[in-house]
Amino acid sequence: MLSVRNVTRWTAAIFIVLASAAIFSLVPDSGQAGEAVRRFDIKANQYAYDPSRIVVNRGDEVHIRLASRDVVHGFFMEGHDMDAFIYPGRLLFNLRRTSLDAAYVPVEELVFRAERSGKYRYRCSVTCGTLHPFMQGEMIVEPNYPYRAGMGASIGILLAGLLLMFTDSREPPLPGRGRLDLIRAVPALGWLLRRRWFQFAFMLPGMAFLLLFIIAGFWGSPIGNRNIVITFVWILWWFLLITVLLPFGSRIWCMACPFPFFGEWIQRKRLISVRADARTMWKKFRKWPAQLSNIWLQNLLFLGLCTISAVLVTRPVTTAAVLLGLVLVATAIAAVYRHRTFCNFLCPVSGFLSLYSMVAVVEVRPRDAAACRDCRSKSCMAGGEAGWGCPWTLNPGRLERNNYCGMCMECVKACPNDNMTLNLRPFCADVDIKGTDEAWKALIMVSVALVYSVTLLGTWGTVKSWANISEVGDWAGFLIYAGIIWIGSLAVFPGIWALACGLGRHLAGSPRIAVKTLFRRYAYLLVPLGLTAWVAFSVPLMMVNWSYIQATASDPMGWGWNLLGTADLAWKPLWPEYMVYVQLPMLLIGLVFSLMRGYAIACSLWRNRRSAILSLLPPAVVCTAIVMSFVTLFAG
Amino acid sequence: MKEKWAVICVLFVLLAVPLMVFYYQGIYRPSRYNVKVITITGVGSRGTWTLKTVNGLNYWWESFAPATIHLRLDEAVVFRFLSADVFHQFYVPELGIGPVNVDPGYVREVRFKATKAGIFHYYCTSMCGGCHFYMQGWIVITPPGEKPAEPRPISCSLCLPAFERPSEAEAVALGEYLYQSMGCVTCHGLEGRGGVHNYNYIKGTVPAHRRTAAKIFLTDEEDRQAFLELIRNRADLVNPEEPTDISRYRLVMSRFEAAVELIENGKNAVPLDLAGPEPPLQMPAWKHKLNHRQIYAIMAYFISLFPTEDDGLTEG
Numbered sequence: 001m002l003s004v005r006n007v008t009r010w011t012a013a014i015f016i017v018l019a020s021a022a023i024f025s026l027v028p029d030s031g032q033a034g035e036a037v038r039r040f041d042i043k044a045n046q047y048a049y050d051p052s053r054i055v056v057n058r059g060d061e062v063h064i065r066l067a068s069r070d071v072v073h074g075f076f077m078e079g080h081d082m083d084a085f086i087y088p089g090r091l092l093f094n095l096r097r098t099s100l101d102a103a104y105v106p107v108e109e110l111v112f113r114a115e116r117s118g119k120y121r122y123r124c125s126v127t128c129g130t131l132h133p134f135m136q137g138e139m140i141v142e143p144n145y146p147y148r149a150g151m152g153a154s155i156g157i158l159l160a161g162l163l164l165m166f167t168d169s170r171e172p173p174l175p176g177r178g179r180l181d182l183i184r185a186v187p188a189l190g191w192l193l194r195r196r197w198f199q200f201a202f203m204l205p206g207m208a209f210l211l212l213f214i215i216a217g218f219w220g221s222p223i224g225n226r227n228i229v230i231t232f233v234w235i236l237w238w239f240l241l242i243t244v245l246l247p248f249g250s251r252i253w254c255m256a257c258p259f260p261f262f263g264e265w266i267q268r269k270r271l272i273s274v275r276a277d278a279r280t281m282w283k284k285f286r287k288w289p290a291q292l293s294n295i296w297l298q299n300l301l302f303l304g305l306c307t308i309s310a311v312l313v314t315r316p317v318t319t320a321a322v323l324l325g326l327v328l329v330a331t332a333i334a335a336v337y338r339h340r341t342f343c344n345f346l347c348p349v350s351g352f353l354s355l356y357s358m359v360a361v362v363e364v365r366p367r368d369a370a371a372c373r374d375c376r377s378k379s380c381m382a383g384g385e386a387g388w389g390c391p392w393t394l395n396p397g398r399l400e401r402n403n404y405c406g407m408c409m410e411c412v413k414a415c416p417n418d419n420m421t422l423n424l425r426p427f428c429a430d431v432d433i434k435g436t437d438e439a440w441k442a443l444i445m446v447s448v449a450l451v452y453s454v455t456l457l458g459t460w461g462t463v464k465s466w467a468n469i470s471e472v473g474d475w476a477g478f479l480i481y482a483g484i485i486w487i488g489s490l491a492v493f494p495g496i497w498a499l500a501c502g503l504g505r506h507l508a509g510s511p512r513i514a515v516k517t518l519f520r521r522y523a524y525l526l527v528p529l530g531l532t533a534w535v536a537f538s539v540p541l542m543m544v545n546w547s548y549i550q551a552t553a554s555d556p557m558g559w560g561w562n563l564l565g566t567a568d569l570a571w572k573p574l575w576p577e578y579m580v581y582v583q584l585p586m587l588l589i590g591l592v593f594s595l596m597r598g599y600a601i602a603c604s605l606w607r608n609r610r611s612a613i614l615s616l617l618p619p620a621v622v623c624t625a626i627v628m629s630f631v632t633l634f635a636g
Numbered sequence: 637m638k639e640k641w642a643v644i645c646v647l648f649v650l651l652a653v654p655l656m657v658f659y660y661q662g663i664y665r666p667s668r669y670n671v672k673v674i675t676i677t678g679v680g681s682r683g684t685w686t687l688k689t690v691n692g693l694n695y696w697w698e699s700f701a702p703a704t705i706h707l708r709l710d711e712a713v714v715f716r717f718l719s720a721d722v723f724h725q726f727y728v729p730e731l732g733i734g735p736v737n738v739d740p741g742y743v744r745e746v747r748f749k750a751t752k753a754g755i756f757h758y759y760c761t762s763m764c765g766g767c768h769f770y771m772q773g774w775i776v777i778t779p780p781g782e783k784p785a786e787p788r789p790i791s792c793s794l795c796l797p798a799f800e801r802p803s804e805a806e807a808v809a810l811g812e813y814l815y816q817s818m819g820c821v822t823c824h825g826l827e828g829r830g831g832v833h834n835y836n837y838i839k840g841t842v843p844a845h846r847r848t849a850a851k852i853f854l855t856d857e858e859d860r861q862a863f864l865e866l867i868r869n870r871a872d873l874v875n876p877e878e879p880t881d882i883s884r885y886r887l888v889m890s891r892f893e894a895a896v897e898l899i900e901n902g903k904n905a906v907p908l909d910l911a912g913p914e915p916p917l918q919m920p921a922w923k924h925k926l927n928h929r930q931i932y933a934i935m936a937y938f939i940s941l942f943p944t945e946d947d948g949l950t951e952g
Contacts, residue, residue: 043924067924071680071764072723088763089920091901127740128722197638204645211653222695222720226741271642317692470696551741559661560716560743568742 009167013160017153024152025145039063042122042137044073044086046129047468048461049122049137057142058117064110066093074125077139079577080112083125098572114141119580119635121459123544125571130314130471131464133225133545134456140636147635150584151628157588158624161595165613168599175600176426181367183412183421193409193422194386196272202256210258210323212556217320221558225548227316228556233323234313236549239542241353242534247427250360251353254406259326260343263334268388278383285338288345294437298351299444303489305348306448307482310455310467340391344404355441356531357402358430358524359593363423364407365399371419372397380411380420387414396420401430403438428528431597432521439523440490443497445530446626447489453537453633455481497523500618508615513605521601522619525594529623532590533630536583543574583634591627595620671747675716676703678724678738678760683767684791685758690720702773702789705758707750709779717744725762728775729835729913730754735761750777755787757833759916769819790822804929807868811937814930823917828941837915838906848938852891853884860939863888867936870929892935899931 038060043050045068056062066075068088075084076098085094085104094104124135183190192198209232217229224230245253265271267285275281305312305322312318326347333342343350366372372380380396383389387410390396394404396411397419412420433439454460455467466477501518505511547569552558555567562568598620602612666673677690679700686700707713715733717726719740727735731752736744760771770790778784801817802809815821815828823832823842830844854860859882866873866880873889882888902921907914922931 068763069924070766072762088924089902089922091921126723127719130721197642200642204649207646208649208653211650212657215654215657218693219691221718221741222690222692223740227692265646270639271646272638315692315696317696320692557657557661558718558741560718560745561660561665 005167005169009164013164016160016163017156020156020159021149021152024148024155025143027148035059035061037061037063039065041065041067042075043067043069044075044124044128044135045069045461046071047124047131047135047464048459049075049135050461052137052459052461053140054137055140055142056114058114060114060141062110062112062114062139065108066110067091071128072126073128073135074123075110076123076125076571076573077110077112078120078123078573079116079118080120082110082112084110085126114139116577117141117143118146118577119144120577123573123576127223127225130224131310131468133314133548134464136457137459144636146580146584147631150580150587150631150635153584153588154591154624154627154631157591157595158620161592161599161620162613162617165599165616166610168609175431175597176429178426179365180424181421182362182424185424189422190412194413196274196386196413199255199408200272203258203261206256206258207261210327214320214324216557217316217318217323219557220316222316223558224314224316225545226552226555226558228552229316229319229323230313231545231548231552233319235541235545239538242531242538246353246356247359247531248361250357250362250402250407251405252362252407254343254350254353255408257343259330259347260334260340262327262331263342264340264391266331266335267338274383274385274388278388282338282389286336288337288341292345294435295345295351295354295441296437297346298348299437299441301346301348302351303444303448303486306451307485308469309452310464311470313456314468315470339393340406343406344392351441352445354403355438355445355527356534357405358527359428359531360402361425361427363399363402363425363429364396364405364409364411364420365423366397367419367421369397371417375417375419377416379414379416384414384416386416387411389414401432401434403430428593428597431524431601433524433527434520436516436520439520440494442523442526442530443493444489446526446533447493448485449530449533449537450626450629450633451485451488453533453630457537457540458633494519496622497619500622503618504615507617508606508608508611510606510608510611510615513615517605518615518619521605522598522616524601525598525619525623526626528593528597529590529626532586532593533626536586536630536634539582539586540576540579543576543579546574547571580635584631587627587630587634591623594623598623669714671712671714673714673716674705675718676705676726677718677720678726678764678771679720680722680724680764680767680771683765683770685724685726685760685771685773690718695720702771702791704773704787704789705775706784707775707777709750709753709777712747712749715746715748717746722764723762724760724764724771726758727761727916728756728758729916730756731775732913733758735914737762753777753779755785757835757916761916761918763920766817767819769822772822804933805868807933807936808864808940810930811933811935811940814926814934815937818922818925820934828938832917834905834915834917836907836909836912837917838908840908842917845938846941848895848935848941852895852939853888854882854939856883859883859888864936864939867932873932895935896928896931899926899934 036057038056040051040054042064066084066086068086070088072088073086075086081097081099083096083098087093092106092108095107095110096102096104118141120139120141122137122139124132128135183193213229213233216227220227241253268275312322330342333346375397377384379387381389390411391408392404392406399405433442455463463481465472465474466481469478498515498519501522502515505513505515505518550566551569553566554564555561598616602616603609606612606615676685676687678685679690682700684700684702687703688700717736717738719738722740724738725735726738733746733748736746738744754777756775758773758775760768764771772790774787776784776787802813804810824845825831828845830842832842834842849860854863862880862882871877898919900921900923903919905915905918
């Protein structure tokens with residue numbers, strides 16, 4: 001409602017955010033004003049620079065001498081048009097201006113003036129081994145305005161949020177109620193979704209790619225960044241999944257995913273059509289045990305893959321083996337258990353897709369829930385003439401959340417009353433986390449995003465060698481690394497979260513609601529925040545490695561093919577110096593959504609507005625702290 | 637009907653993807669060369685150039701035998717160079733091949749015609765890790781009708797010396813260990829005998845180190861032992877705390893420091909024929925790989941060596 005009061009409130013809130021960002025930016029420097037001459041000797045080794053962080057002041061003249069301790073490395077300074085090629089065992093190194101595409105010139109040192117403040121990473125530009133794409137250091141040019149503004153804005157958002165909550169006079173605000181029936185709005189979409197071949201048309205190309213990836217992984221080049229299985233799966237697919245498919249298409253990936261292809265074929269004995277006995281044929285398949293019917297197995301499998309991720313995402317053979325393994329397991333499970341048991345309870349990708357699909361702007365829902373209650377045929381559940389019963393074993397007529405809906409559109413086809421549809425809706429419209437397994441998933445995802453940001457996007461060579469177990473073989477270090485992932489995400493962070501929720505309950509002064517309930521419900525705060533943190537993590541992967549995607553599209557196996565003429569492109573990141581201007585807004589938007597939806601959840605738990613806000617306060621502070629740690633990692 | 641087409645589509649994809657990959661790589665591409673194609677892959681972690689196909693299935697656990705490349709006189713071939721891990725350079729100075737920059741992920745092709753017979757040494761000339769100096773081998777060009785020679789492959793067995801890494805205190809033993817493990821031995825020869833041929837190098841062969849003691853004026857056996865003792869005791873050599881009995885100590889030290897500096901900063905090999913190819917073997921700068929103490933240990937090892945009668949002439 002646009003009232004004077006609301007305009008004032010929102011103006012004040014925006015002012016608080018901006019003022020907080022400005023105050024943090026204007027804190028006087030501890031360092032000297034610029035124009036000094038700063039000299040650094042930077043030594044490269046697999047997979048870090050020493051020193052990995054240099055700090056200069058704006059206006060300083062920076063001299064850098066480069067050397068390599070083991071193999072040939074590169075040195076690409078973001079935003080400074082410099083790319084060096086460092087031979088080990090030589091005192092001179094080769095330098096070129098990337099913008100001129102000029103030849104390398106041997107020099108003794110790099111000299112430049114640090115003119116713009118902020119964080120500039122120096123990255124290895126010559127493939128130097130397995131973890132090469134993650135080898136980087138950072139130059140901070142003080143005063144680091146983006147970082148300070150990001151920290152200030154995070155705190156500002158928390159304060160502004162509190163102000164808005166305390167001055168809110170609406171009746172309990174429910175999250176995102178507007179819906180647009182896409183099938184009514186775009187009749188062609190309805191036609192397309194009702195085609196029997198709709199899902200098959202997505203799965204088949206996926207199958208072709210999967211086959212190509214597996215061939216490339218086993219028989220292609222062992223160099224990850226020159227093999228399509230790595231660049232297309234871990235960079236392109238991951239980026240698209242996190243930034244586009246999930247937020248804008250919910251679990252649309254699960255509709256197109258080729259993993260369950262063979263399993264579903266074995267079950268249905270049909271690729272496209274529906275069998276006449278679709279309602280009765282499932283009797284010969286077993287039900288998944290009730291005590292395993294949650295996402296805990298997915299959580300553990302996901303953590304398992306995360307533990308070996310540094311190996312997984314850099315060795316084509318490991319990725320190919322995991323892909324092949326997932327296809328085999330999915331097929332075997334489908335041969336024994338009914339429907340999409342693998343997807344629902346085992347698939348390590350499915351777990352976080354189900355969690356983050358709550359954020360998505362689309363949903364499959366009944367148009368009229370009452371009509372579904374009165375429906376006798378229940379074709380959407382049991383199967384009908386035009387569609388299979390829900391493979392995800394849901395009751396589509398009573399769908400309230402996106403979590404376990406795989407967007408296969410069978411219910412849209414099956415419904416004899418044309419009552420199922422695809423809606424467009426606001427972001428973060430599902431807010432109800434129903435199980436502790438889901439709450440833990442939210443905590444795990446945020447912890448892993450933090451660990452990855454440190455390991456893969458950080459500058460710490462020691463952590464990289466701990467994670468890089470198959471090459472370095474430092475088992476003690478690997479145990480520390482694995483311990484941090486498992487204990488951190490399963491015990492430490494949930495412990496902090498439980499404490500925050502307990503404190504919130506205490507502040508609210510109402511023993512009516514159990515800490516366990518708060519732990520579960522408020523875990524939703526970590527959903528928008530977690531997704532935007534993953535977006536902020538995935539954006540650099542794409543910007544930095546875009547050339548590798550182009551090159552491997554042309555030469556998928558690293559065998560010297562050149563199908564598209566892009567195989568010999570030199571590595572050049574896309575505007576890496578502006579990365580932080582994508583990452584910081586993403587993180588802040590995530591925090592805004594967390595607080596907004598957290599407030600709605602709190603109001604649904606407490607009648608008293610003040611108690612509701614006080615109970616939300618400690619988890620909100622934890623969320624702000626998480627955002628600030630990401631801001632520090634990405635911009636600080 | 638639709639179902640039948642769908643099954644055909646699935647079978648088509650399952651067959652077409654592998655077959656297309658196989659056809660394009662195995663049949664179509666080779667047919668575009670009218671000469672023999674020799675694919676050579678540099679494996680830095682094993683210190684070899686290999687003729688085997690290196691892929692995800694074998695890279696992590698197979699050892700790759702160094703390639704001996706056999707050609708017939710007047711045979712024309714295309715060399716395709718690949719790297720399985722890091723940056724390498726392939727260089728055969730005598731045949732005018734290279735140095736070819738072998739950037740990982742890019743395939744470099746070089747056309748070559750074998751116009752002279754003989755056994756030619758190929759090298760990796762860009763340091764590529766611990767085994768770099770073993771990354772050498774032979775190209776054998778045989779006239780028609782003759783039996784090809786089988787030179788002994790240069791393999792990396794020395795890379796891991798049979799003995800354990802000695803403690804820092806045993807300067808001479810540590811020096812010997814480093815001399816082998818860092819790869820110095822591949823050019824400077826076993827026990828510093830030198831004699832390794834360096835094509836178009838002004839001195840012909842890589843310098844030996846058996847007469848280091850004499851060259852830095854430690855001609856007297858007692859002086860030699862006393863100097864080794866100083867290194868062993870980690871004494872400050874430049875400004876010794878106690879006056880030493882070593883004669884001409886300042887002269888010894890200036891020679892010693894010059895040698896240390898040469899190891900630290902490296903030296904380019906001066907070509908014999910200025911218009912000819914770069915000599916393949918250049919002294920690398922070691923200062924980022926070895927610290928002062930380690931370089932002293934290597935010097936101590938050199939000083940401890942004695943020339944025997946059979947290698948008096950190969951000194952550089």
